[in-house]
Amino acid sequence: MVAPPDNDVLWARALHFSHNGSPALTGVSLGVRESEILAVTGPRGSGKTTLLQCLSGQLLPAQGEVWFNSTPVHTMGPLVRERLRRDRFAWIDPEPHLVPELNAWENTALAVMMRGGGRRAAKAAALEWLERLDIGMCARKRPHALLQSERQRVAIARALVTAPSVLFADEPTAPLHRADRAHVLRTLMAAARSHGITVVLATHDTEVAALADRTVALLDGRRVNTVHLPGASDGGSDTEGRAACSLSV
Numbered sequence: 001m002v003a004p005p006d007n008d009v010l011w012a013r014a015l016h017f018s019h020n021g022s023p024a025l026t027g028v029s030l031g032v033r034e035s036e037i038l039a040v041t042g043p044r045g046s047g048k049t050t051l052l053q054c055l056s057g058q059l060l061p062a063q064g065e066v067w068f069n070s071t072p073v074h075t076m077g078p079l080v081r082e083r084l085r086r087d088r089f090a091w092i093d094p095e096p097h098l099v100p101e102l103n104a105w106e107n108t109a110l111a112v113m114m115r116g117g118g119r120r121a122a123k124a125a126a127l128e129w130l131e132r133l134d135i136g137m138c139a140r141k142r143p144h145a146l147l148q149s150e151r152q153r154v155a156i157a158r159a160l161v162t163a164p165s166v167l168f169a170d171e172p173t174a175p176l177h178r179a180d181r182a183h184v185l186r187t188l189m190a191a192a193r194s195h196g197i198t199v200v201l202a203t204h205d206t207e208v209a210a211l212a213d214r215t216v217a218l219l220d221g222r223r224v225n226t227v228h229l230p231g232a233s234d235g236g237s238d239t240e241g242r243a244a245c246s247l248s249v
């Protein structure tokens, strides 16, 4: 077992995964650099979600390795992986999954309290993030009283409020309208950049992928190419440089 390169916060080698015998990933390798925003693109069924689930320790690959910093994730037991996900990672689904009995700020603050944060500080951080995502006025509403797009903003606030090391976002703006989508994405990306959060973003939308530093494309569970964005700078053998990008909230 060889440890990953130092500048990769996440690193995967030759991942294979099958869902009930049908292959979803067949030999995918990639590295994600610290504070990088990486878009994983590909058509429906190409393996994007499965790749994010393997990288985040939700699924164990049948073959291959996943490393977070210098820690092997693929050899961790379920409890250690769970703790890693809770303490260092965050996840945004295409559909918001909120606790129906809790209002918007409580749903958001829950992520902080699960990491051991106090209620008062958790509430303050939650309200700040809801405000930043333009849903401060919904803070006391329960999920059933919110629009789908508002619920998704709450889910995004909940993911950002803990300033995770890595944010996995699986089609995070799928339930939003076009205008909403751009604003929420820019907020998400700007927050990630200002807090140094590494983002792995699954999307089949080229406009969304264009906001990332780098794109990795999948087709039928394999990597097919890498798009270099204008401004990518380094020229080594692995030339997937980081594009200059300035976004503000």
Ligand SMILES: Nc1ncnc2c1ncn2[C@@H]1O[C@H](COP(=O)(O)OP(=O)(O)OP(=O)(O)O)[C@@H](O)[C@H]1O
Pocket (backbone or CB within 6 Å): 019, 020, 022, 023, 024, 042, 043, 044, 045, 046, 047, 048, 049, 050, 051, 202, 204
């Ligand atoms: N729980 C599951 N059970 C069986 N097959 C699955 C399951 N999840 C995914 N698959 C299959 O694995 C393959 C990869 O699916 P995956 O969801 O990772 O792709 P994707 O690129 O994220 O697709 P989408 O954009 O539709 O979410 C597909 O063929 C899919 O049908």
